[in-house]
Amino acid sequence: xxxxxxxxxxxxxxxxxxxxxxxxxxxxxxxxxxxxxxxxxxxxxxxxxxxxxxxxxxxxxxxxxxxxxxxxxxxxxxxxxxxxxxxxxxxxxxxxxxxxxxxxxxxxxxxxxxxxxxxxxxxxxxxxxxxxxxxxxxxxxxxxxxxxxxxxxxxxxxxxxxxxxxxxxxxxxxxxxxxxxxxxxxxxxxxxxxxxxxxxxxxxxxxxxxxxxxxxxxxxxxxxxxxxxxxxxxxxxxxxxxxxxxxxxxxxxxxxxxxxxxxxxxxxxxxxxxxxxxxxxxxxxxxxxxxxxxxxxxxxxxxxxxxxxxxxxxxxxxxxxxxxxxxxxxxxxxxxxxxxxxxxxxxxxxxxxxxxxxxxxxx
Numbered sequence: 001x002x003x004x005x006x007x008x009x010x011x012x013x014x015x016x017x018x019x020x021x022x023x024x025x026x027x028x029x030x031x032x033x034x035x036x037x038x039x040x041x042x043x044x045x046x047x048x049x050x051x052x053x054x055x056x057x058x059x060x061x062x063x064x065x066x067x068x069x070x071x072x073x074x075x076x077x078x079x080x081x082x083x084x085x086x087x088x089x090x091x092x093x094x095x096x097x098x099x100x101x102x103x104x105x106x107x108x109x110x111x112x113x114x115x116x117x118x119x120x121x122x123x124x125x126x127x128x129x130x131x132x133x134x135x136x137x138x139x140x141x142x143x144x145x146x147x148x149x150x151x152x153x154x155x156x157x158x159x160x161x162x163x164x165x166x167x168x169x170x171x172x173x174x175x176x177x178x179x180x181x182x183x184x185x186x187x188x189x190x191x192x193x194x195x196x197x198x199x200x201x202x203x204x205x206x207x208x209x210x211x212x213x214x215x216x217x218x219x220x221x222x223x224x225x226x227x228x229x230x231x232x233x234x235x236x237x238x239x240x241x242x243x244x245x246x247x248x249x250x251x252x253x254x255x256x257x258x259x260x261x262x263x264x265x266x267x268x269x270x271x272x273x274x275x276x277x278x279x280x281x282x283x284x285x286x287x288x289x290x291x292x293x294x295x296x297x298x299x300x301x302x303x304x305x306x307x308x309x310x311x312x313x314x315x316x317x318x319x320x321x322x323x324x325x326x327x328x329x330x331x332x333x334x335x336x337x338x339x340x341x342x343x344x345x346x347x348x349x350x351x352x353x354x355x356x357x358x359x360x361x362x363x
Contacts, residue, residue, distance in 0.1 A: 060235040061085075067093040068201055069103060070225035075234070076212065077219055088211045092204060099123045100200040102147065103157045113147065113193040118185045127196045127203055127313070128180055134317045135175040137332065142321040143175050143292035147195035153297065155288045166295035173292050202227045202269055202316025209312075229267040229312045239264045247274040247303035247347050247354075258347055258354065261362065267312035271319035272304030272347075289323045300326030301348045301355075305333075308343035318342065330357050 061082055062075045072089065099121050101107040109124055111117050120128075131144040148169045150156050172191040179186045185194075196203075201224050208222050209229045219232030221240050230240040243257035261268070273287035289298040305322035309315040318336070322329040322344070333344040337359045345362050348355040 058235070063089070065089060067224050068096060068101070068204060070201075071223075072225075073221075073223045074208070075221045076217060077235075079217075080215055084215075085212075088208065092207045092211060095123070096200060096204040096207070100127060100196045100203070102195055102197065105157070109194060109196060112185055115187075115190050118187075120180070120183050120185050122183075123203070124185075124194075124196070125180055125183060127199045128178070128185075128194070130199055130203075130313055130317060131196070132175065134321045137336070138321045138325060140175070140293055141291060141324040142198070142317065143173065144194050144196055144198070145173050145175055145177060145192055146290055146292045147193035148173060148191070149290050149292065149295050150195055150197075150288070152295075153286060153288075153290065155290075170292075170295050173295075198271075198320035199313050199317045201225055202267065202312035202314070205229045205267065205312040227267075227269045227312050227316050230263055231265050233264065238262070242268055244270060244306050244345055244347075245272075245274075245304070247272045249274050249277070258356075259345065259362070261308075261345070263308065266308055266310060267315045268306060268308045269312060269315035269319045270304055270306040271316075271323040273299065273323065274303060289320070291324060298324055298326050301350075302326050302329055302346060303349055303354070304347045305329060306345040309340070314342075322346070333357075333359070 059078045060075055061078045062073065063082065063085060065072050065086075067089065072093075074085065074089065076085070097104050097107060099108050100123055102109060102113070104110060108117070108121055112120060112124070128144065131142070134142040135144075147156070149166070152164050152166065152169060172189045172193075177188040177192045178194065205222050205224050205227050206229060208224075209220065209231070212220050212222070213231070217231070219234070221228065221230040221234070228240075228242060230242075234240050239262040242261050242263055244259045244261065246256040246258045248256070271289070273285075273289055277285055277287040279285055285299055286297045287299060290296070291298050302323060302325075305319045307315045307318040307322065309318060322333060325332060327348070329346065333342075333346065336342045337344060343359040343361050345358040346356065348357065
């Protein structure tokens, strides 16, 4: 008997429960057997049908390596040679570093920041377009021209804290100081510099996901430094399980989670100030999230912001945007959940404990 036929018979029996019960009673009388014996026999048949119709579990592989200076993990069915998947990782990582990295001095973005060229590639142009949307959504708290401030506060390539007048740096910070004409980057001031770190990692995840889908992959999970895009199901045939870390200072282990969420066909990113920070001599915490309007590090009760969106570039930028808004992030998150279908999970400090604000699907 074919699997399709077994499937049809099984669902027919399940949808005609009352008729089946009467049939069992009549069959018991005809066979001179107890009803329980007949039920056991039919149950055995149904179990056989279930086993016969169940989808066999495919073998999956997990590749762990580095990308963009952080960890990369990719899990997917072993339907293609691992060497082919690793080649995709290498190619996309090299492309992203050569284009959008501020940590590689010879990248195209670094050369644009040094005014050695004003011609961008399609990846930089696309990231600037995405950034405009979040700059406008946030009212200016999300801004990719923040690089002079991140450098000054010690979060740039050399990680050196500079003693500078922050007010003087603010003169050439502001998204309105750049524009794109085709592939040409136009700056109103040559000192304006662009930092795409809040988008580029998620964007690179999207590039890798696109390459996998071009191979016909319908099940995968790609993670670069905690920015994740997933599609289909895991090796168990279930949705992908993603952990939201407990945001205590210095949580680098990835072993302490506040919540586990289950996703498919979407992306998720988390931003927080519990990893990239330092303390000044007087004990003041300086975190990598910076308000471009004031030049100051954003320290608030909002400890981490997790966003689920269709693409990882969106989720990455949105999570950073909400952290830049601090304790005022929730109203905008609610609006974005309604208008764009995003989900969010915010963890706030609440005395010695945590307080959660989240979209309804995470309740």
